[in-house]
Amino acid sequence: MREFAYVRAADAAEAAALVAERPDAVYLGGGTNLVDLMKLGVAGPGLVVDVSRLDHDRIEHRADGSALIGAAVRNGELAGDLGVRERFPLLSQSLLAGASGQLRTVATVAGNLLQRTRCGYFQDVTKPCNKREPGSGCPAIEGAHRDLAILGTSEHCVASHPSDMAVALVALDAVVRLRSADGATRTVPVEELYVLPGDTPQRETVLEHGDLITAVELPAPPPGAEMVYRKVRDRRSYAFALVSVGAAVSVDEAGRLADVRIALGGVAPRPWRARTAEELLRGRRPDVATLREAARAELAAARPLPDNAFKVDLTIDLIVAAIRDLVARKDRA
Template sequence: MRPFDYIRADAPATATKEAGAGARYIAGGTNLLDLMKLEVMTPERLVDITRLDLRDVERTPEGGLKIGALVTNSDLAAHPDVRRDYPVLSRALLSGATGQLRNKATAGGNLLQRTRCYYFYDPAQPCNKRDPGSGCGAIGGFNRIHAILGASEHCIATHPSDMAVAMRALDAEIEVEGADGAGRRIPIADLHRLPSDTPQDETTLAPGDLITAVILPPPAKNTFQAYRKVRDRASYAFALVSVACVLRMDGDRIGGVALAFGGLAHKPWRDPEVEATLTGESPSDDLFDKAADTLLREAQGQGGNDFKIPLARRTLKAVLREATQTEAAA
């Protein structure tokens, strides 16, 4: 491991002052430390933020939820307000990693975890995300877990977070404090970038930006919420395809629906046209096929991941059948 400076911050303002180009924040460290050991990431400075007062989950004045960036995945999944009002989030969190990792991983860090692409993790292999301009080894290589939506000729990696997919379906906002001390909110839809020709730029955060909280809107009433994750084994594996669903029935028609997908793209994927296709319609297999056609209209496999296209179709249809049947029976 290469040498680096280590600083403990006692306030957000101290943390952002010490951070910047060449620096990284560390809290749980469940992803960062692995990448440092492999010399995939070689920060010149680590700013430890574990002493910051960002561990609370509290109601907002609007009736939503404010989740401190240092709340652990285990505590967030078990929080009574989350389990009652945002069960899709609790289920997504519990589907990820091991209990030991969930006890350390934090809400802020989970959003910023990096792809599990094999080529990104191996410094001997070409990877535009790790070494811009070196090429994408996954294109034409072993790409079973890679993207079928939103990819580019420079990168076909996927975002690994389960929590972020649920947050995308819930229209979360990310509270950020900048290096200048100014705070702002970023819709989660705008936090992560697609690869384009700069896959090394994964988020819209500026150097020194510190995530301080995640804000959830007031919970939707009378909705079916589910998180379905398809993976190679029953536990401790990243999603090949996942779907976060929040659906409300209006009589015998779909009154409203939010659908976010994991395992398909460089960021949690949400397509307004899919939701518009479903809203106001009576549930049927033909309708669900139409929604899947809309979702996958530009899907492109890379050989090893071609199976994800029919798998995404089946997974979406299964979630919609469960959601509409459950709500119709309620």
């Protein structure tokens, strides 16, 4: 049997020290993705350091409207948190749109952020994959890529990031708190946690070996913001997004978009903040034509493949519909 060591760390310092010692050591959150990858032979860690029971397991709501979410908070708990549901409904909706009730009960916030792509070639060790074996090739480009990315890809990798939660966090300008192996702490916006594949698709984040995510900071949402997470998928539950949109908007008295944030899921190697569209929309009246023009501009950079080309227009339609409905909701309120 393939053996590995398992240690349940007492605190972050011990966990980081253990992982820093061995290049083949990994952190374990809920294990809902890592354990699958180990079974598939994609991951073969020599040491698994369980950080799911560290005391990073609280959700703190502050008076200024911001929140601090511990890295070990379970997805189900976060989705159901009353403060989150009230102040950051987009986050709660994104979590409930992901995985299954069983998985959400064990999956952690940090683990969710660091889950790997579900690209079939990445998960099948009998086939080439530049992410798994750099230089071996990317069969997805000529093969099965319907579920894969259209933005931010490279000729080496077209994998999509599977997280719903991360899309919401990116839309909400969330920041991860990191602890390095040497004990130093720093923060990185969730959006900048991930790196695009370029010619090193094996490198997915800015994390160094031993870096531990300890928490996610959520700044207070803009006053009066309406927000929504809309996910399009083949199956109504227990399926990854074909395309998802996390959007938060606030409208001024003149009916113009005072603040608009749009993040996209299922279309890129990372949760994709649609800054081009946001720029075009800020200060504008959100009529359908304007929304469509902005969404089109965002997707101008798309490099679709034959079987996922439908995602381009679908993303445009979904951005338009999500914001149109948010503004309409605001009007009714």
